[in-house]
Amino acid sequence: MYKLRQTLWAFAIVPVALVWSVAASAQSYPNKPISLIVTWNAGGSTDVIARLLADPLGKALGQPVAVANRPGGGGSLGTQAALDAPRDGYTVLATTSGNHILTPLKNDVGYKFDDFEPIGQLVAATIILAVKVDSPWKTLDDLIKAAKADPGKYTFGAVPNGMPNLTLNGLAKEAGFSVVHVPQQGGAPGVTALLGGNVDMLPANAATVAANIKGGKLRGLAVFRSDRDPAFPNIPTAQEQGHAVFGSPFVGLAIAKGVPQPVLDTLRAALAKVANDPVFQARALKTATTLTYLPADKFGMVWERDWNNYAPMLRK
Amino acid sequence: MRRVPADAWVALVLLVACGFFLNDLLATEGTGAYVKTTTLPTALVVVLALLALILLGGSLLRPAARPADALAGAELRTGLIRVGTMIAWTTAFIFALPWFGYLASSAVFLVGANVLYGNRRPVSVIAIAVIVPVALLLFFEKFMIVLLPSSRLFG
Amino acid sequence: MDVLLAGFDQVANVTALAMIVVGLTIGIVIGAIPGLNVPLAVAIALPITFNLNPIAGLGMLVGIYKGGTYGGSLSAILINVPGTPAAAATALDGAELTRQGKSGKALKMSLYASIIGEFISDLALIAFAIPMALFALRIGPPEIFSLGIFALTLVGVLSQGNMIKGLIAGAMGLFLSTFGVDPLTGDFRLTFGVRKMAGGWAFIALVIGVFAVAEVLSVLERRLGQRPLAGTVRLSDPDHSLTRNDWRRCLPVIARSSLIGVFIGAVPGLGAAVSAYLNYGITRNLSREPERFGKGALEGVAAAESGNNAVTGATFVPLLTLGIPGDVITAIMLGAFIVHGLIPGPVLFEQQGDFIAAFFIMMVLATFLHLVIARAGMAAFIQTTRVPNSVLFPIVITLSVTGVFVSTNSFFDIYVMLGFGVLGYLMKKFGFPVAPLLIGFILGPLVEVGLRQSMIMSRGGLDIFVTRPISAVFLFLAVATIAVVAWREFRSKKTGP
Numbered sequence: 001m002y003k004l005r006q007t008l009w010a011f012a013i014v015p016v017a018l019v020w021s022v023a024a025s026a027q028s029y030p031n032k033p034i035s036l037i038v039t040w041n042a043g044g045s046t047d048v049i050a051r052l053l054a055d056p057l058g059k060a061l062g063q064p065v066a067v068a069n070r071p072g073g074g075g076s077l078g079t080q081a082a083l084d085a086p087r088d089g090y091t092v093l094a095t096t097s098g099n100h101i102l103t104p105l106k107n108d109v110g111y112k113f114d115d116f117e118p119i120g121q122l123v124a125a126t127i128i129l130a131v132k133v134d135s136p137w138k139t140l141d142d143l144i145k146a147a148k149a150d151p152g153k154y155t156f157g158a159v160p161n162g163m164p165n166l167t168l169n170g171l172a173k174e175a176g177f178s179v180v181h182v183p184q185q186g187g188a189p190g191v192t193a194l195l196g197g198n199v200d201m202l203p204a205n206a207a208t209v210a211a212n213i214k215g216g217k218l219r220g221l222a223v224f225r226s227d228r229d230p231a232f233p234n235i236p237t238a239q240e241q242g243h244a245v246f247g248s249p250f251v252g253l254a255i256a257k258g259v260p261q262p263v264l265d266t267l268r269a270a271l272a273k274v275a276n277d278p279v280f281q282a283r284a285l286k287t288a289t290t291l292t293y294l295p296a297d298k299f300g301m302v303w304e305r306d307w308n309n310y311a312p313m314l315r316k
Numbered sequence: 317m318r319r320v321p322a323d324a325w326v327a328l329v330l331l332v333a334c335g336f337f338l339n340d341l342l343a344t345e346g347t348g349a350y351v352k353t354t355t356l357p358t359a360l361v362v363v364l365a366l367l368a369l370i371l372l373g374g375s376l377l378r379p380a381a382r383p384a385d386a387l388a389g390a391e392l393r394t395g396l397i398r399v400g401t402m403i404a405w406t407t408a409f410i411f412a413l414p415w416f417g418y419l420a421s422s423a424v425f426l427v428g429a430n431v432l433y434g435n436r437r438p439v440s441v442i443a444i445a446v447i448v449p450v451a452l453l454l455f456f457e458k459f460m461i462v463l464l465p466s467s468r469l470f471g
Numbered sequence: 472m473d474v475l476l477a478g479f480d481q482v483a484n485v486t487a488l489a490m491i492v493v494g495l496t497i498g499i500v501i502g503a504i505p506g507l508n509v510p511l512a513v514a515i516a517l518p519i520t521f522n523l524n525p526i527a528g529l530g531m532l533v534g535i536y537k538g539g540t541y542g543g544s545l546s547a548i549l550i551n552v553p554g555t556p557a558a559a560a561t562a563l564d565g566a567e568l569t570r571q572g573k574s575g576k577a578l579k580m581s582l583y584a585s586i587i588g589e590f591i592s593d594l595a596l597i598a599f600a601i602p603m604a605l606f607a608l609r610i611g612p613p614e615i616f617s618l619g620i621f622a623l624t625l626v627g628v629l630s631q632g633n634m635i636k637g638l639i640a641g642a643m644g645l646f647l648s649t650f651g652v653d654p655l656t657g658d659f660r661l662t663f664g665v666r667k668m669a670g671g672w673a674f675i676a677l678v679i680g681v682f683a684v685a686e687v688l689s690v691l692e693r694r695l696g697q698r699p700l701a702g703t704v705r706l707s708d709p710d711h712s713l714t715r716n717d718w719r720r721c722l723p724v725i726a727r728s729s730l731i732g733v734f735i736g737a738v739p740g741l742g743a744a745v746s747a748y749l750n751y752g753i754t755r756n757l758s759r760e761p762e763r764f765g766k767g768a769l770e771g772v773a774a775a776e777s778g779n780n781a782v783t784g785a786t787f788v789p790l791l792t793l794g795i796p797g798d799v800i801t802a803i804m805l806g807a808f809i810v811h812g813l814i815p816g817p818v819l820f821e822q823q824g825d826f827i828a829a830f831f832i833m834m835v836l837a838t839f840l841h842l843v844i845a846r847a848g849m850a851a852f853i854q855t856t857r858v859p860n861s862v863l864f865p866i867v868i869t870l871s872v873t874g875v876f877v878s879t880n881s882f883f884d885i886y887v888m889l890g891f892g893v894l895g896y897l898m899k900k901f902g903f904p905v906a907p908l909l910i911g912f913i914l915g916p917l918v919e920v921g922l923r924q925s926m927i928m929s930r931g932g933l934d935i936f937v938t939r940p941i942s943a944v945f946l947f948l949a950v951a952t953i954a955v956v957a958w959r960e961f962r963s964k965k966t967g968p
Contacts, residue, residue, distance in 0.1 A: 033463060035463055035880075037880075041799070048810070052521075052810065054518065066463050068880045070879070070880050071670065072652070072673075073659070073669025076666070076669050077666075077667065077670045077881075081880065081881070107658070107669075109669070160657045180930075181927075183654070183656065183923075183927075185920060189740065191794070191795055192739055195793060196610070198612060211794035211816025211819070212793065212794060214816070215816045217793075217816075323901065323902075337646075337661070340661065347653075347658055348655060348656050348923065349926070353658050356649060356919050357660065357661060363642050364639065367638055370635055371636070395691075395692035398691050398694070399692050402687075403893060410872060413872075413882065418873075422869050425865075425868075426869060429868060430861060432691065433691065433865060434861045435859070435865075440862065444866065449869070465882075
């Protein structure tokens with residue numbers, strides 16, 4: 001009898017412990033370090049932002065945030081990893097236009113943009129169309145005229161199917177000219193190609209070409225935003241020059257759908273807090289990336305807008 | 317019947333692999349201007365197949381002598397068994413990582429690996445199995461803030 | 472002159488010096504331990520530098536970079552497992568020297584060659600940054616392709632005496648590099664529907680598998696549990712000291728390899744491993760006694776080590792002058808510059824002379840401290856030759872698994888590492904040289920991207936490769952190397968085995 005009693009008590013502990021641990025983990029999120037997946041290589045622009053974010057975000061959440069690089073497959077490997085992880089809120093994705101919108105549209109990677117919940121956008125980068133400073137083209141118009149006169153003569157460099165590539169394609173279609181694409185392996189190789197005279201023009205993320213534009217080696221012909229970029233006040237928008245073409249790669253945080261609502265709220269609040277912190281803003285400003293914070297709902301709308309925008313260009 | 321030399325077997329395996337890859341490549345639609353996605357890989361597979369044929373031919377026509385220090389017979393067999401065991405043991409280790417976490421998996425792995433290598437001193441084995449995983453865990457998780465696999469069973 | 476003094480001021484403070492020392496020590500340790508990845512260490516150290524002043528922060532990262540590039544040679548020489556891909560060429564002769572009981576010679580030559588190479592690289596950066604940058608810009612897709620082809624002919628050099636198998640290994644390496652994503656169209660290629668293959672074979676999984684794991688398995692097969700040496704190894708022993716003869720042979724090699732290394736460093740996209748192998752191959756090809764290579768030729772160690780360390784200073788040329796990072800590690804360091812508001816590029820170079828001067832001084836200082844620290848630590852490192860394999864190698868496998876996971880965060884990649892380990896082990900068993908596999912894998916993307924971009928630029932014409940002078944020179948060198956290799960092969964077959 002005695003032993004049976006003891007055994008029964010022992011069994012009673014189990015459900016109590018389970019309920020306790022579930023309740024505990026739900027209440028005290030986060031109670032262990034959080035993994036922030038970056039789908040591109042260390043040192044790239046996304047990685048720099050992520051690492052800049054990790055420290056203050058960790059402090060806002062009360063647990064360290066560890067950056068984990070998972071490059072490959074145009075960003076699909078890291079994105080898939082964020083979906084494979086347990087939906088407990090401990091795996092966050094630093095997501096960009098490339099891995100979130102463009103790659104799934106082009107390739108069969110097994111996920112779509114709405115498999116994720118947005119946490120918030122951090123960056124909406126500027127795309128600049130750059131040429132060498134000694135190029136005969138001083139304005140966007142010069143370039144378009146020349147390209148129309150000799151279709152297929154001029155070349156441009158861009159990472160295949162990246163936002164800058166698609167934006168230039170959009171411009172070419174809208175203005176009615178044709179140029180040849182020389183695929184590049186990244187932003188920096190593109191700049192090398194342009195400086196070396198191996199391509200005639202380069203649509204690129206502002207961060208990649210900023211140094212050389214400021215240094216007088218490259219000239220920016222247009223930016224593809226609705227208003228001028230404050231960091232480059234002398235470069236007119238494409239719209240100003242008569243071509244309403246827009247493209248803006250984003251960087252933000254997302255998490256797989258199915259995470260409990262309180263966890264989602266905690267993450268969203270923490271990101272908002274960090275993004276509005278002047279110290280963080282000052283640091284991010286130095287990276288020549290435009291810090292454009294958008295809360296979760298607006299970020300989600302950006303996803304939908306870009307998905308619908310680029311689907312016809314990429315879906316075969 | 318002359319024994320088929322080892323090189324010939326290797327060449328045959330290579331040829332089969334080449335056939336397998338060639339099959340996949342020819343079925344893939346290559347995109348790209350001038351030189352397509354599949355051009356270079358296909359060319360490489362063809363080159364590999366040709367080289368494998370030369371190897372096959374060479375090994376059958378002019379069998380190379382065995383190197384003087386090659387293992388043979390029973391020694392070779394035990395050596396191969398050890399290698400096979402280590403491969404299986406390491407596979408088990410990798411498999412265990414997400415379930416049992418880093419500390420437990422590497423500690424158990426190290427015990428087995430030490431024994432396979434001939435370290436029969438229990439004190440040394442246990443010491444290594446405890447110190448190394450703990451040191452690595454501290455180094456990575458505390459010092460470098462990089463997460464190692466944590467256990468799915470025990471959290 | 473006062474620019475120089477102002478720069479000196481920035482460097483000559485305790486924090487900066489301490490950070491350089493810390494960086495060097497971390498770099499050497501991480502470089503030496505197989506499985507641990509130097510670029511990852513730099514990436515992880517990056518946030519620490521945010522709170523330091525720029526020179527101190529960059530000093531630490533530069534220390535990790537320099538130390539790490541050298542550190543790989545330690546394990547390459549002592550246990551035949553390169554700690555970094557760039558050290559794989561060092562292992563070819565270095566490990567053999569250890570087997571002959573002359574590890575001290577190899578370690579010393581490796582260090583001195585590395586330091587001399589580094590120093591020459593620093594000088595080139597300081598004195599010739601802008602002309603080098605302008606020259607580097609002339610290396611476009613056709614030149615990269617031709618340089619890649621030239622570097623591939625080294626596969627032939629390294630396979631002397633074993634030509635067919637070496638060529639097979641090289642072709643395999645090239646083929647393996649095509650798996651995953653097509654670098655120019657973004658299409659998936661050879662993935663067989665396996666989503667995890669979308670990234671291709673992880674480079675670190677291949678390197679660690681083919682070198683570390685394969686070595687561990689090979690040694691296990693032969694049950695070399697104990698190491699032959701007993702008693703303290705003293706660096707002053709004659710077997711471990713460098714003689715005048717050694718220096719006489721190696722100094723010209725070091726000079727040449729350093730210059731070639733500087734060139735390779737200044738061209739974005741090539742890297743230290745390419746330099747190490749290229750220099751090893753060139754030295755072997757130009758040597759009057761090529762058969763000594765692979766059997767403990769000290770010149771082989773000298774060529775590989777001065778070659779790979781000479782890249783370290785020169786990679787800053789495109790970064791500082793044009794804002795273009797030359798390799799993975801400088802790409803990460805770019806982040807460190809940016810966070811401090813220093814945008815590398817023409818503006819920085821022309822307008823912030825005192826920072827640039829401080830940076831240059833810091834580089835030279837780091838090289839000097841590197842020599843001091845590594846030489847001091849050598850007596851300790853060399854004692855690892857006394858640790859029995861039965862203790863060492865299980866730790867090596869654990870480190871390999873850990874290292875791959877930390878770098879890739881993927882269990883699939885750890886299995887890939889194991890797979891490559893088995894492949895490397897089988898290759899060794901059946902007499903296939905492993906170095907060409909790595910060379911093919913590294914050079915594959917360079918050659919393919921160079922070829923395809925050039926074809927687009929020339930609209931399909933092949934003449935672009937010979938009408939552009941630099942490209943033509945590389946192609947000529949490639950043909951010349953093949954000729955020498957073929958002649959030597961033919962001659963050795965004639966004189967018989």
